Amino acid sequence: MRFSSSNNIVEMVNAFLLLFSFAVPAVYCGSHSLQYHIALVSNRIYGVPQFSVIMYVDGIQYGRYNSDVQYAQAFTPSLNVLSEHIEKQTKYAQEYEVWQRHMLKFLMGFFNKTNSKGNEDIHIYQRKSACELHDDGTIGGYQEIAFDGKEFFIFDKKRVMYLPVSQDAVMVSRLWNIRYDATDSKEYIENECIEHLKLYLPIISNDLEKKVIPKLKVSSSESESGVKLHCRVYGFYPRDVEVKWIKNERHEIDSEEAPEILPNPDGTYQIRVSVEVTPEEGATYSCHVDHSSLENPLVFPFEFDKRSIFFIIIPVCATLFSLLVIVVVCVFVYKKRKKDHKNKHKRVSTENKDLKSKYTQNLQ
Numbered sequence: 001m002r003f004s005s006s007n008n009i010v011e012m013v014n015a016f017l018l019l020f021s022f023a024v025p026a027v028y029c030g031s032h033s034l035q036y037h038i039a040l041v042s043n044r045i046y047g048v049p050q051f052s053v054i055m056y057v058d059g060i061q062y063g064r065y066n067s068d069v070q071y072a073q074a075f076t077p078s079l080n081v082l083s084e085h086i087e088k089q090t091k092y093a094q095e096y097e098v099w100q101r102h103m104l105k106f107l108m109g110f111f112n113k114t115n116s117k118g119n120e121d122i123h124i125y126q127r128k129s130a131c132e133l134h135d136d137g138t139i140g141g142y143q144e145i146a147f148d149g150k151e152f153f154i155f156d157k158k159r160v161m162y163l164p165v166s167q168d169a170v171m172v173s174r175l176w177n178i179r180y181d182a183t184d185s186k187e188y189i190e191n192e193c194i195e196h197l198k199l200y201l202p203i204i205s206n207d208l209e210k211k212v213i214p215k216l217k218v219s220s221s222e223s224e225s226g227v228k229l230h231c232r233v234y235g236f237y238p239r240d241v242e243v244k245w246i247k248n249e250r251h252e253i254d255s256e257e258a259p260e261i262l263p264n265p266d267g268t269y270q271i272r273v274s275v276e277v278t279p280e281e282g283a284t285y286s287c288h289v290d291h292s293s294l295e296n297p298l299v300f301p302f303e304f305d306k307r308s309i310f311f312i313i314i315p316v317c318a319t320l321f322s323l324l325v326i327v328v329v330c331v332f333v334y335k336k337r338k339k340d341h342k343n344k345h346k347r348v349s350t351e352n353k354d355l356k357s358k359y360t361q362n363l364q
Contacts, residue, residue, distance in 0.1 A: 034194075036053055037126070038096075039125070040125040042124070051067040060239065060240065062075050065089070070090075078203050081203065107123075131194050152164070155182060162176055213293045216287065219232070220302070225276055225278065231300070232270070233273075236291055240291075242289070243289050244287075247283060247284070255275045259271050
């Protein structure tokens with residue numbers, strides 16, 4: 001994949017990561033799941049970890065590891081009691097990164113997609129791995145692999161092999177299964193993953209039931225192009241939340257910034273979403289928040305301070321007036337010069353006629 005700018009690269013990479021990672025498995029009553037989302041990017045990109053792992057328990061993010069921080073982190077304080085286990089997971093993630101990088105290089109080599117010297121060719125390898133513990137004691141699980149945002153392989157536990165799910169994958173599936181024995185994947189899903197899930201569940205059982213309603217605050221600040229609106233949502237639990245700005249109750253306003261959900265010391269979370277707008281007469285702006293603790297989304301309207309609008313409108317009007325004055329002066333100067341040039345031409349023409357007349361008289 002070749003991109004024209006760093007902004008386009010980050011946007012596209014994030015889009016691919018979301019595309020493959022968006023679906024989190026449904027959790028049925030009495031059943032539990034542990035899922036890992038793994039992503040590896042071929043080149044270093046500012047703002048995007050080259051290797052990352054996100055852990056979900058019953059569809060809720062509980063931990064992560066990435067190549068920027070280089071150690072495993074728990075999203076909830078309750079899991080910090082497993083300090084020795086977290087340290088082992090850090091070492092495992094570092095070793096796993098080397099192995100996944102080998103897989104990405106193999107796919108790039110097979111499809112002749114080598115890195116360019118300008119670091120413009122970006123390729124993404126993703127893997128989703130999950131195990132499930134049902135209420136009757138039975139277990140399940142799956143693995144999926146994607147390349148450049150497209151689903152490539154699914155893991156067949158019964159046949160213990162990777163099955164292609166695209167035409168490109170069909171070409172490489174035989175070599176893939178020879179190079180990468182699927183037995184390890186089967187053993188991990190049925191043993192180690194289930195052991196980890198059983199380890200986490202008693203510790204986070206209260207967290208799974210806990211729901212804390214978010215608090216909300218909106219504010220504004222001046223920007224070069226107008227006004228920047230801020231929506232700060234804080235004190236909520238669990239972590240997943242949707243925050244967006246809506247104009248005129250219909251149109252979502254895109255944010256140029258990538259908001260990040262941050263942990264609070266008390267185990268809750270916070271996020272701030274900011275957008276730039278140019279105030280328009282009659283337009284309305286509101287912050288919308290959707291969270292699992294809410295029966296209905298929160299809608300918090302923002303009301304502009306009349307003085308703020310005044311201080312924005314005055315410079316704009318002053319600029320327009322200045323431009324109008326400049327145009328009027330330019331037109332006046334142009335017309336005056338044109339008139340002077342015409343008069344000068346007329347005067348010269350008259351002088352020429354007088355000279356010609358005198359010359360004719362002298363000849364006579």
